[in-house]
Amino acid sequence: MSSYEIESLLTEARRFPPPAEIAEGSIAHPDLYRQSREDRLGFWADRARECVTWAKPFTQTLDWSGAPVARWFADGELNVAANCLDRHVDAGLGDRIAIRWEGEPGDVRTITYAELTAEVKRAANALAALGVGQGDRVAIYLPLIPEAVVAMLAVARLGAVHSVVFGGFSAQSLHDRILDAGAKVVITADGGYRKGKVFALKPAVDEALGLLGSASTVEHVLVVRRGENDIAWDADRDLWWHDALRAAPAEHAAEAFEAENPLFILYTSGTTGKPKGILHTSGGYLVQSAFTHRNVFDLHPESDVYWCTADIGWVTGHTYVVYGPLANAATVFLYEGTPDTPHPGRWWELIERHGVTILYTAPTAIRSFMKLGRQIPQGFDLTSLRILGSVGEPINPEAWVWYRDVIGGERAPIVDTWWQTETGTIMISAMPGLTTLKPGSAQLPVPGVRIDILTEEGVRVDPPNGGLLAVTEPWPSMLRGIWGDPERYLETYWSKFSRPDEGKWVYFAGDGAHVDEDGDIWLLGRVDDVMNVSGHRLSTTEIESTLVANPMVAEAAVVGASDETTGQAVVAYVIVKQSRREEHTDAEFSELLRAHVAKEIGAIARPRQVYIVTELPKTRSGKIMRRLLRDVAEGRPIGDTTTLADPAVMKLIEEMSGSPATTSITAGLPKRRR
Numbered sequence: 026m027s028s029y030e031i032e033s034l035l036t037e038a039r040r041f042p043p044p045a046e047i048a049e050g051s052i053a054h055p056d057l058y059r060q061s062r063e064d065r066l067g068f069w070a071d072r073a074r075e076c077v078t079w080a081k082p083f084t085q086t087l088d089w090s091g092a093p094v095a096r097w098f099a100d101g102e103l104n105v106a107a108n109c110l111d112r113h114v115d116a117g118l119g120d121r122i123a124i125r126w127e128g129e130p131g132d133v134r135t136i137t138y139a140e141l142t143a144e145v146k147r148a149a150n151a152l153a154a155l156g157v158g159q160g161d162r163v164a165i166y167l168p169l170i171p172e173a174v175v176a177m178l179a180v181a182r183l184g185a186v187h188s189v190v191f192g193g194f195s196a197q198s199l200h201d202r203i204l205d206a207g208a209k210v211v212i213t214a215d216g217g218y219r220k221g222k223v224f225a226l227k228p229a230v231d232e233a234l235g236l237l238g239s240a241s242t243v244e245h246v247l248v249v250r251r252g253e254n255d256i257a258w259d260a261d262r263d264l265w266w267h268d269a270l271r272a273a274p275a276e277h278a279a280e281a282f283e284a285e286n287p288l289f290i291l292y293t294s295g296t297t298g299k300p301k302g303i304l305h306t307s308g309g310y311l312v313q314s315a316f317t318h319r320n321v322f323d324l325h326p327e328s329d330v331y332w333c334t335a336d337i338g339w340v341t342g343h344t345y346v347v348y349g350p351l352a353n354a355a356t357v358f359l360y361e362g363t364p365d366t367p368h369p370g371r372w373w374e375l376i377e378r379h380g381v382t383i384l385y386t387a388p389t390a391i392r393s394f395m396k397l398g399r400q401i402p403q404g405f406d407l408t409s410l411r412i413l414g415s416v417g418e419p420i421n422p423e424a425w426v427w428y429r430d431v432i433g434g435e436r437a438p439i440v441d442t443w444w445q446t447e448t449g450t451i452m453i454s455a456m457p458g459l460t461t462l463k464p465g466s467a468q469l470p471v472p473g474v475r476i477d478i479l480t481e482e483g484v485r486v487d488p489p490n491g492g493l494l495a496v497t498e499p500w501p502s503m504l505r506g507i508w509g510d511p512e513r514y515l516e517t518y519w520s521k522f523s524r525p526d527e528g529k530w531v532y533f534a535g536d537g538a539h540v541d542e543d544g545d546i547w548l549l550g551r552v553d554d555v556m557n558v559s560g561h562r563l564s565t566t567e568i569e570s571t572l573v574a575n576p577m578v579a580e581a582a583v584v585g586a587s588d589e590t591t592g593q594a595v596v597a598y599v600i601v602k603q604s605r606r607e608e609h610t611d612a613e614f615s616e617l618l619r620a621h622v623a624k625e626i627g628a629i630a631r632p633r634q635v636y637i638v639t640e641l642p643k644t645r646s647g648k649i650m651r652r653l654l655r656d657v658a659e660g661r662p663i664g665d666t667t668t669l670a671d672p673a674v675m676k677l678i679e680e681m682s683g684s685p686a687t688t689s690i691t692a693g694l695p696k697r698r699r
């Protein structure tokens with residue numbers, strides 16, 4: 026963000042106090058803040074007893090002796106799945122709808138808590154019959170269908186560890202994740218619906234396992250029938266999900282596991298090429314998931330219909346589609362497909378049809394709806410909506426106000442929630458019944474979470490200044506490490522601000538932030554080489570490595586450039602090998618390389634533009650100056666070039682990126698996002 030953008034954010038003067046009807050029935054209470062300030066650990070111990078049913082009660086709240094690896098509620102025992110299922114049935118809520126789901130073609134399924142519990146029991150038995158037990162890893166590669174939720178909960182019920190891989194990721198990405206996690210079983214589907222068509226999933230699994238060859242730890246592949254598309258079959262390895270479940274016994278007693286039993290690994294991009302397997306465990310994660318879900322969304326589980334639009338392949342889908350809402354016995358709405366299929370009002374139609382009361386989505390989606398115009402949502406009855414949420418990237422005040430006015434009927438409060446795969450759950454947010462809202466600000470740390478904004482040197486900044494976001498005390502849902510890489514865990518999050526010799530551990534989030542005079546926090550985006558495209562994290566280095574791995578490419582540099590709709594977009598600068606230059610025109614190279622990245626990583630990583638250049642701007646020590654490339658990509662005058670080894674390079678690049686050979690792809694160069 027430029028200083029101009031920060032300034033316009035901080036002078037944003039609109040204020041929205043909680044609507045009376047939300048304030049009156051508010052689930053969150055000011056006492057939460059008071060108690061958490063006075064006695065943080067006592068606060069979390071109370072939340073742990075209130076939100077979770079323990080098979081064996083814990084006696085110690087936090088063990089930080091192994092910092093920075095925390096142990097929360099460590100001598101307590103629980104079964105995460107039973108907390109999301111059986112206990113609600115036992116409490117007489119078996120007939121409450123757990124999941125109402127609509128497929129992209131319009132097929133609808135309604136599943137009660139009793140039915141979901143029964144299904145998960147069968148699935149747990151089926152997985153156990155395949156040899157899955159405590160600590161084993163199971164990869165899940167599914168469309169957004171109810172079986173995805175069943176699969177996650179069945180794995181959790183066995184004390185095993187799931188690793189969900191987003192269905193949009195390529196066979197190569199799936200391969201990397203299966204290999205790193207050492208998965209024993211893969212759960213997939215023949216295909217799922219997207220943009221009116223069936224996209225096949227099983228072939229990517231076959232390809233990924235083919236790439237693994239004898240290194241494969243995978244013994245079985247369970248296949249859900251959804252797309253009805255033809256697929257290849259390996260009779261020794263593959264089983265139909267429905268057959269396996271039908272053959273499995275109906276009863277399954279949920280065993281209790283230690284609070285620190287691993288629950289899931291979820292891969293996310295970091296600053297280096299290799300995605301990190303973020304490890305989360307059971308008790309603390311479930312406590313903070315349930316607590317934040319209840320309070321941040323003002324959940325009234327008996328009457329709300331809650332819809333989080335994230336896919337289960339992302340952490341938002343783990344915490345706020347599955348674990349938080351189901352632990353709270355909420356009714357969750359799920360939609361398989363894309364927002365514009367078969368018409369651009371699809372989401373609004375779904376809200377009207379299913380009576381959605383809480384909507385949680387990403388700024389990218391809001392900005393793309395904004396572009397289409399308010400007439401589309403105005404064609405539907407959205408009056409059921411009472412709470413709106415935003416996540417994934419900073420939300421600009423313009424989009425915030427549009428969201429509140431057009432979707433929220435000028436009344437629904439918006440909670441802008443800041444958190445990360447690593448934090449597990451929401452860390453900064455307003456509370457709809459308590460907080461006077463400021464468009465564009467995520468506002469306050471949730472009770473029990475301690476956040477500071479620090480200078481590079483680790484000194485706390487005074488309002489109204491900017492700096493780096495840090496978490497200064499451990500929190501229950503924090504990651505417990507990077508799978509198989511303790512060094513990287515220390516290095517990435519704990520080396521910048523911590524002083525281990527003084528026993529001081531400070532978590533570095535990788536985000537820039539401002540704090541204003543009221544103590545409200547304004548997020549400014551990543552300060553590292555991580556891009557945020559449509560609320561999804563991508564690594565510049567990972568995409569550069571992918572480009573350089575293509576035999577046509579000599580060198581590549583990738584930057585995240587501002588984009589009106591997606592927040593940031595991937596822009597690549599590539600030098601083609603001398604020996605290959607004659608093979609294609611620049612425009613052809615550019616298209617081939619965009620397709621290459623999409624194939625290797627997944628469509629979300631496809632660059633918006635690939636500029637074919639003959640030089641890259643480098644310092645005398647050979648470091649690529651991405652800042653200058655970002656200036657070009659954003660159509661800005663180029664900044665200071667004095668440290669370049671050859672300042673003439675930038676002039677060349679500027680000319681080339683505007684050259685006739687590439688105008689076809691630069692034509693839509695976006696205006697900068699405000």
Ligand code: WT7
Pocket residue numbers: 293340341415416417418419420441442443444445446447467534535536548549550551557560561562
């Ligand atoms: C990064 C984490 C947490 C679920 C989705 C993304 C950015 C997330 C916000 C927000 C400004 C945000 C940060 C963060 N981010 N929420 N409300 N305002 N930025 O999870 O893929 O782990 O990405 O997303 O830059 O570090 P993730």
